[in-house]
Amino acid sequence: MPRAQKSDLTILAIGVLKLLKCASLIAVGIALVRCRDKDLGEIAARWLNWLWVSRSYFDAMLVRLSHMSKETIDKFAIGCFVYAVLLAIEGVGLTMQKRWAEYLTVLITASLLPFEIYELTQRLTVSGVVVTLINLAIVVYLIVRLIKNRHHKKRKH
Secondary structure, three states: OHHHHHHHHHHHHHHHHHHHHHHHHHHHHHHHHHHHOOOHHHHEEEEEEEHHHOOOHHHHHHHHHHHHOHHHHHHHHHHHHHHHHHHHHHHHHOOOOOOOHHHHHHHHHHHHHHHHHHHHHOOOOOHHHHHHHHHHHHHHHHHHHHHHHHHHHHOOO
């Protein structure tokens, strides 16, 4: 497979990943809005039982969810929807192979890396490490791609 075609598939894959993250955040936001008057800890416990996931690992999370105020739930829901919009813009732009979307993705993803790294210093998890490494790889890949494209354009002119 030619390098340009492989690169285009990588950009498409990153775009699809962004769109999947967008869809999951919309689902979480909708769930938060629909369940704001209920005990989120109890709802999460039912989901975890349904998934046959070990409860001991999630007990602290369940307690926190049970004590969340409606205002906090609303803030999380709004955050989910706002971030989902950003991910949708990135994902659509990347799948359409727009250069501006590459710049936007570098900007947004790189700006969130310090928060992800901070979270890892507070609580190290396998999923946190994997997500942070994927986001770091995306930023590095896109920066290298943008630099190569800039040098390639300069040579043409």
